[in-house]
Amino acid sequence: MSDRPVSTSEGMVMSSMLWRYVLLIAGLALLLAIPAFTSSYVQFVINLTLVFILVALGFNIVLGYLGQLAFANAAFFGIGAYAVAISMDSLGLPFWLAMLPAAAVGAIVGGLVGLPALRLKGYYLAIVTLVFGELMRWLYIQGGEITRGSLGIGISNPDILGIPLRTDNEKYYFVLITVILTLWLVVNILRSKFGRAWVAIRDNEPAAASLGFSPGLYKVLAFAVSGCIVAIAGGLFALVIGRVSPESFNLHNLLLHFTIVMVGGLGSVTGSVVGAVILTGAPELLRNFPGMEEILFSLILIGVLLFMPGGIYGKLAERWPAMREKLYRG
Amino acid sequence: MFLQLVLSGISQGCIYALFALGMTILYRSTAVLNFAHAKVFMLGAFAVYLLLQVPGMPFVVAAVLAIAAIFVLGMGIERVVMRPIMYGPHIAVAMMTVAVSYLFTGIARFFWGREVYPMPQVFSYPPMQVGGLIITTQDLIIAGITLIFVLAFFILFRFTRFGRIARAVSSSARGAALVGINVKACHSLMWGVSCMLGAVAGILVAPITLLHPDMGDAVLIRAFAAMTLGGFGHFGGAVAGGIAIGVMEQLAGGYLSTALIDIFAFLVVIVFLIARPQGFFGQKEIVRV
Numbered sequence: 030m031s032d033r034p035v036s037t038s039e040g041m042v043m044s045s046m047l048w049r050y051v052l053l054i055a056g057l058a059l060l061l062a063i064p065a066f067t068s069s070y071v072q073f074v075i076n077l078t079l080v081f082i083l084v085a086l087g088f089n090i091v092l093g094y095l096g097q098l099a100f101a102n103a104a105f106f107g108i109g110a111y112a113v114a115i116s117m118d119s120l121g122l123p124f125w126l127a128m129l130p131a132a133a134v135g136a137i138v139g140g141l142v143g144l145p146a147l148r149l150k151g152y153y154l155a156i157v158t159l160v161f162g163e164l165m166r167w168l169y170i171q172g173g174e175i176t177r178g179s180l181g182i183g184i185s186n187p188d189i190l191g192i193p194l195r196t197d198n199e200k201y202y203f204v205l206i207t208v209i210l211t212l213w214l215v216v217n218i219l220r221s222k223f224g225r226a227w228v229a230i231r232d233n234e235p236a237a238a239s240l241g242f243s244p245g246l247y248k249v250l251a252f253a254v255s256g257c258i259v260a261i262a263g264g265l266f267a268l269v270i271g272r273v274s275p276e277s278f279n280l281h282n283l284l285l286h287f288t289i290v291m292v293g294g295l296g297s298v299t300g301s302v303v304g305a306v307i308l309t310g311a312p313e314l315l316r317n318f319p320g321m322e323e324i325l326f327s328l329i330l331i332g333v334l335l336f337m338p339g340g341i342y343g344k345l346a347e348r349w350p351a352m353r354e355k356l357y358r359g
Numbered sequence: 360m361f362l363q364l365v366l367s368g369i370s371q372g373c374i375y376a377l378f379a380l381g382m383t384i385l386y387r388s389t390a391v392l393n394f395a396h397a398k399v400f401m402l403g404a405f406a407v408y409l410l411l412q413v414p415g416m417p418f419v420v421a422a423v424l425a426i427a428a429i430f431v432l433g434m435g436i437e438r439v440v441m442r443p444i445m446y447g448p449h450i451a452v453a454m455m456t457v458a459v460s461y462l463f464t465g466i467a468r469f470f471w472g473r474e475v476y477p478m479p480q481v482f483s484y485p486p487m488q489v490g491g492l493i494i495t496t497q498d499l500i501i502a503g504i505t506l507i508f509v510l511a512f513f514i515l516f517r518f519t520r521f522g523r524i525a526r527a528v529s530s531s532a533r534g535a536a537l538v539g540i541n542v543k544a545c546h547s548l549m550w551g552v553s554c555m556l557g558a559v560a561g562i563l564v565a566p567i568t569l570l571h572p573d574m575g576d577a578v579l580i581r582a583f584a585a586m587t588l589g590g591f592g593h594f595g596g597a598v599a600g601g602i603a604i605g606v607m608e609q610l611a612g613g614y615l616s617t618a619l620i621d622i623f624a625f626l627v628v629i630v631f632l633i634a635r636p637q638g639f640f641g642q643k644e645i646v647r648v
Binding site: 286 | 392401440443444447448449450451453454455457458459460461462464465466468470472473493537576580587591618621622624625628629632633636
């Protein structure tokens with residue numbers, strides 16, 4: 030497992046690895062058992078939380094690891110959801126197959142949106158991505174028969190290889206497995222040469238370039254990975270909600286994405302998971318009070334920016350340095 | 360048809376120009392791109408609406424009071440949330456303005472909900488006919504006030520002591536501080552001035568549009584288009600760009616398709632930022648290591 034020199038004896042390593050596996054299996058068992066204890070509505074919110082873990086994770090790659098302000102996240106999310114819905118509705122693909130074009134389209138569009146990063150820095154990129162998000166929303170509404178205008182497309186009878194995904198409990202297992210696999214994949218990408226290059230570009234772009242990392246190329250890659258992950262989340266979102274419509278992907282929804290990433294912690298996988306778990310349920314509670322969602326979330330965001338720029342994870346890592354996420358294997 | 364479209368384009372474009380000018384002033388003096396500018400625009404219009412409805416003030420008094428209130432609000436934003444992170448990473452600074460933007464949306468939505476509000480009729484003079492062209496009073500007022508503000512700002516920035524201080528702060532905050540300029544006070548004032556211009560644009564457009572918490576979002580994107588077209592951070596470029604966007608989108612809407620009005624500015628931003636990021640008047644950015 031570890032190819033780095035370790036100071037502890039072989040037996041200690043074995044037992045700590047054993048503990049890790051025990052914890053992992055116990056955690057998985059707990060996650061698998063959740064549907065036994067929930068009502069349908071609570072299960073729906075849990076499913077949504079899992080989806081937003083991926084949303085935050087994808088956003089964090091661009092925002093936290095690459096350090097670029099971008100507003101295209103809601104657009105990637107929408108593209109994933111619409112790709113699944115259109116593949117099922119117009120092409121007649123089954124749900125599980127429709128997830129593949131969603132991920133592919135997300136990656137391609139992500140890379141395309143990242144292309145201006147070859148020439149543009151800072152605010153320019155923010156503006157291009159903001160405009161791109163609005164352009165996508167215009168397309169959803171003007172898309173005629175394909176996107177069905179502002180009414181949106183319903184997801185009917187999703188299944189995976191014949192196993193139906195109708196109830197919230199059935200959907201939960203599919204979402205859970207997809208999220209865990211994606212999470213594992215992202216953690217490994219971040220620990221590879223790519224993740225380290227993104228962080229290097231964030232911290233000092235000219236220095237990273239002088240080490241031979243082309244900032245433009247790695248930025249485009251980061252956008253492609255981010256777009257792919259958020260589009261997968263979008264596909265899962267379509268499954269969980271059961272309907273895809275333009276108003277789910279406007280700038281207003283971006284506030285939730287921003288807040289989850291910032292509260293959890295910029296540049297932290299754990300942070301994104303924690304942020305999504307804490308915050309995804311909140312809009313559900315505030316649904317009946319107009320404006321309260323924006324007020325609460327923006328105040329949280331302002332508070333985090335002023336008083337703990339590293340988010341919850343940053344505070345924890347400050348206190349317990351052992352929690353710090355490593356960007357290398359071992 | 361052509362002249363009529365150009366005319367209404369200029370009237371629309373003046374709103375974009377004022378809006379973009381406000382953003383440019385802030386960008387030049389503090390290097391902050393204010394994503395909350397759309398909300399200041401909206402709050403200006405709502406403040407006038409409130410003053411017209413509740414105490415029943417005349418329009419001009421309500422407008423002046425609203426502008427003053429937004430000026431103070433702008434200084435308040437700088438003092439409370441921007442100053443503590445002034446030297447922070449630019450992503451945090453930009454995100455703070457995004458957060459402020461959502462906060463204002465939330466406050467407006469809390470009081471006014473999701474409905475749209477028509478502004479009561481302010482000027483009821485009949486529109487004039489000049490050689491087949493229909494010119495409304497509102498068009499004239501928008502163009503006139505825009506002209507006054509733009510000229511006032513050019514004179515202020517070019518020829519006064521205040522303008523020299525502002526230009527010194529924008530070219531180097533540290534250098535300005537070294538020669539004894541109060542940079543923080545200058546930034547605060549710039550926030551006030553910038554927000555005030557946003558509010559003026561909002562108040563001017565209010566009588567011919569509907570009020571709702573998201574009314575500024577479309578204008579924000581057009582202002583970005585105006586700023587990119589004119590060259591980011593260029594005052595004259597922002598104004599000329601705003602009017603050009605207004606005219607071009609009206610022409611595109613009139614001759615090609617009305618659906619194009621909504622996305623014309625998007626296309627301008629994307630094409631220009633990729634092909635010519637420095638716009639027409641801007642200078643190429645050179646990064647020194």
